[in-house]
Amino acid sequence: MALIVHKYGGTSMGSPERIRNVARRVAKWHHAGHQMVVVPSAMSGETNRLLGLAKELAPHGSGNAHDRELDMLAATGEQASSALLALALQAEGLAAVSFTGWQVPIRTNSAHTKARIESIDDARVRAELDAGKVVIVTGFQGIDPNSNITTLGRGGSDTSAVAVAAALKAAECMIFTDVDGVYTTDPRVVPEARRLLRISFEEMLEMASLGSKVLQIRSVEFAGKYKVPLRVLSSFTPPDIDLVLEAASGTLITFEEDEDMERAVVSGIAFNRDEAKLSVLGVPDTPGIAYQILGAVAEANVEVDVILQNSGRDGKTDFSFTVQQGDYQKTLDLLTKVVAPKLGAEEVTGDPRICKVSIVGIGMRSHVGVASRMFKCLSDEAINIQMISTSEIKTSVVIDEKYMELAVRALHREFDLDQPADTISQ
Ligand code: ASP
Ligand code: MG
Numbered sequence: 001m002a003l004i005v006h007k008y009g010g011t012s013m014g015s016p017e018r019i020r021n022v023a024r025r026v027a028k029w030h031h032a033g034h035q036m037v038v039v040p041s042a043m044s045g046e047t048n049r050l051l052g053l054a055k056e057l058a059p060h061g062s063g064n065a066h067d068r069e070l071d072m073l074a075a076t077g078e079q080a081s082s083a084l085l086a087l088a089l090q091a092e093g094l095a096a097v098s099f100t101g102w103q104v105p106i107r108t109n110s111a112h113t114k115a116r117i118e119s120i121d122d123a124r125v126r127a128e129l130d131a132g133k134v135v136i137v138t139g140f141q142g143i144d145p146n147s148n149i150t151t152l153g154r155g156g157s158d159t160s161a162v163a164v165a166a167a168l169k170a171a172e173c174m175i176f177t178d179v180d181g182v183y184t185t186d187p188r189v190v191p192e193a194r195r196l197l198r199i200s201f202e203e204m205l206e207m208a209s210l211g212s213k214v215l216q217i218r219s220v221e222f223a224g225k226y227k228v229p230l231r232v233l234s235s236f237t238p239p240d241i242d243l244v245l246e247a248a249s250g251t252l253i254t255f256e257e258d259e260d261m262e263r264a265v266v267s268g269i270a271f272n273r274d275e276a277k278l279s280v281l282g283v284p285d286t287p288g289i290a291y292q293i294l295g296a297v298a299e300a301n302v303e304v305d306v307i308l309q310n311s312g313r314d315g316k317t318d319f320s321f322t323v324q325q326g327d328y329q330k331t332l333d334l335l336t337k338v339v340a341p342k343l344g345a346e347e348v349t350g351d352p353r354i355c356k357v358s359i360v361g362i363g364m365r366s367h368v369g370v371a372s373r374m375f376k377c378l379s380d381e382a383i384n385i386q387m388i389s390t391s392e393i394k395t396s397v398v399i400d401e402k403y404m405e406l407a408v409r410a411l412h413r414e415f416d417l418d419q420p421a422d423t424i425s426q
Helices: 017-030 046-057 064-091 123-130 155-165 200-209 217-228 243-247 289-299 323-345 370-380 401-414
Strands: 002-006 035-040 097-099 104-109 118-120 133-135 141-143 149-150 172-177 198-200 230-233 249-255 268-284 304-309 316-324 347-362 386-393 394-400
Touching: 002 017, 002 155, 002 323, 017 035, 017 064, 017 133, 035 064, 035 155, 046 064, 046 118, 064 097, 064 133, 064 141, 097 123, 104 155, 118 155, 123 133, 133 268, 149 172, 149 401, 155 172, 155 217, 155 316, 172 268, 172 386, 200 217, 200 268, 200 347, 217 230, 217 401, 289 323, 304 323, 304 386, 323 347, 323 394, 347 401, 370 401, 394 401
Parallel strands: 002 035, 002 172, 035 133, 097 133, 104 141, 172 230, 198 249
Antiparallel strands: 104 118, 141 149, 230 249, 268 316, 268 347, 304 316, 347 394, 386 394
């Protein structure tokens, strides 16, 4: 008998029929002797609907008082779906009870609409489990030190589930969702993309931060930090599917590089269209130039990703970096109106039509020449690389957006990702 946490996304909770299927699936696990905690999202579309109503009434709303009410409002979506699931479980003949974030309680800081979990009191949940009940805990929400309801940011139920699993030292946190696992890349771009049986937390973190949106990134960070075994699997299989089969399905995100880890050099290809490039040309090549440019950008609350400084010539240099698409215009204005005149820069240019493509794999630690294989592959496709950035387990390139799909497909082939891992020669 194990303590297992199931998390169901909005699509899985999308209608009474689907909630009944969730109840049947949970009941199957309960009948097999496991202690079950379930963390549901709001029914699909509900969070958007609620936030849309808020927008109608306060189109220009902002600030703490406004955000507090958004949290009051949005948290009701999960309260409703949790109660519905408890009712459905009771209708299946199980004892079930649901708790909101504040009833558990799940304590967070006070950053409304993007709060962080600080601690979870497990006593109440444990007592109900010991009494033989299935316990449902609302996703997405908590309570701050002043008893205000908070929410964890969009997609935050993933993080709730992992945090609850960590607090209860669950054997596994199973994230049931509308995809059947984590893929080598987006199957919409590369139809040959394969589901990974396992992926390490570090790789998953890179994949998630690079725009592969299977899990909220904070949930992966949390799982890595607290060593919660995490599995992503499909909620579209029949609810009465064999439990042993189900327990081994999807993708397991592991925290150790264990022996049967798939041994590919590159585990996946991630891409992100949501970036834009800015360049400040002809700035004096003197100490402090990077700080003067990026310091001003950071002060405007813009996050910078890839950075490139050319080697200087005739006392001048060029400086380029990427930002999120949404920050592009603001950053361009800042550079043109404030930074460039102050530094005596010759020109500011920008290009919103770029994308970042990355290869990710812990195998890169022990294999040399992986990056150059990537560059050769792109050059064979006549794709020009504008910027490069690397970390221990990742190499990213910035290229023209119109070559994105071509690049991803070519790299997927180059690193044999369409082959089952065990047929890959080392
Ligand atoms: N219901 C919330 C959202 O749509 C949280 C979640 O589903 O994870 O963002
Ligand atoms: Mg989600």
